[in-house]
Amino acid sequence: MKILAIHGSPRTTHSNTRRLAALVLEGAAGSGAETEMIDLVDHRITPCTACEGCSFTGTCVFDDDVPALVARMQEADAVIFGSPVYIDNISGQMKVFFDRLADAIHYQVMAGKFGCSVATTHESGGDEVVAYLNHVLNYLGILSVGGFSVATAGKAEYVDDAGAEAQALGRKLAAAVTSGFSDPVQETLLADNRSYFRTIVEENRDFRPEEYGRWLRMGWIE
Numbered sequence: 001m002k003i004l005a006i007h008g009s010p011r012t013t014h015s016n017t018r019r020l021a022a023l024v025l026e027g028a029a030g031s032g033a034e035t036e037m038i039d040l041v042d043h044r045i046t047p048c049t050a051c052e053g054c055s056f057t058g059t060c061v062f063d064d065d066v067p068a069l070v071a072r073m074q075e076a077d078a079v080i081f082g083s084p085v086y087i088d089n090i091s092g093q094m095k096v097f098f099d100r101l102a103d104a105i106h107y108q109v110m111a112g113k114f115g116c117s118v119a120t121t122h123e124s125g126g127d128e129v130v131a132y133l134n135h136v137l138n139y140l141g142i143l144s145v146g147g148f149s150v151a152t153a154g155k156a157e158y159v160d161d162a163g164a165e166a167q168a169l170g171r172k173l174a175a176a177v178t179s180g181f182s183d184p185v186q187e188t189l190l191a192d193n194r195s196y197f198r199t200i201v202e203e204n205r206d207f208r209p210e211e212y213g214r215w216l217r218m219g220w221i222e
């Protein structure tokens with residue numbers, strides 16, 4: 001069982017968000033998961049220019065680290081998203097990465113995985129950012145087992161104070177991988193998303209035949 005955390009703080013090892021995501025990974029590791037952390041700031045992630053190149057070929061016109069990051073997500077059984085709150089939203093690093101996942105979202109290449117989300121903030125926006133991160137997991141076809149945020153009020157030790165909750169979230173995520181997890185509301189949403197993206201997959205079948213074939217095999221196209 002592989003569980004991957006991806007966080008969007010530029011503060012690397014000083015980051016509250018990274019620490020919180022690491023605590024979630026600790027919980028998952030205690031349940032037998034092999035864990036990995038990705039610091040987005042250490043990677044070359046070019047902002048999407050909406051050229052639609054990926055739509056036609058499946059490959060971005062920019063030669064950077066995103067394909068390798070997507071491959072690492074695909075290898076994982078579960079994905080944790082973490083972001084600091086920046087002006088009541090996710091960080092720019094996280095958003096630039098998410099925009100580059102549009103093709104992965106359209107073709108639902110992460111479907112069947114589990115996930116969860118965490119955020120840290122000084123005071124505001126934590127729950128909204130967690131909800132948004134979980135929303136992006138759902139867009140990717142990933143079922144979220146939950147998430148929470150920590151408001152530090154400038155005290156980094158508040159993150160460690162949330163260690164028990166973070167580790168419990170990691171154990172819940174690992175349990176979803178080993179024993180399954182069901183949430184009818186999210187499952188309906190994921191099915192609705194797939195039916196929406198099916199139009200794109202059908203429209204592009206001539207230049208994305210492999211993806212079209214995969215959707216047929218998955219039973220997502222009749």
Ligand SMILES: Cc1cc2nc3c(=O)[nH]c(=O)nc-3n(C[C@H](O)[C@H](O)[C@H](O)COP(=O)(O)O)c2cc1C
Binds near residue numbers: 123
């Ligand atoms: C550019 C920027 C914007 C921020 N915006 C907010 C905000 O809107 N509300 C808030 O309470 N804290 C805000 N903060 C504080 C961070 O959310 C908080 O310090 C967070 O824990 C940082 O996470 P990190 O240590 O993982 O980078 C902001 C910090 C920065 C640098």
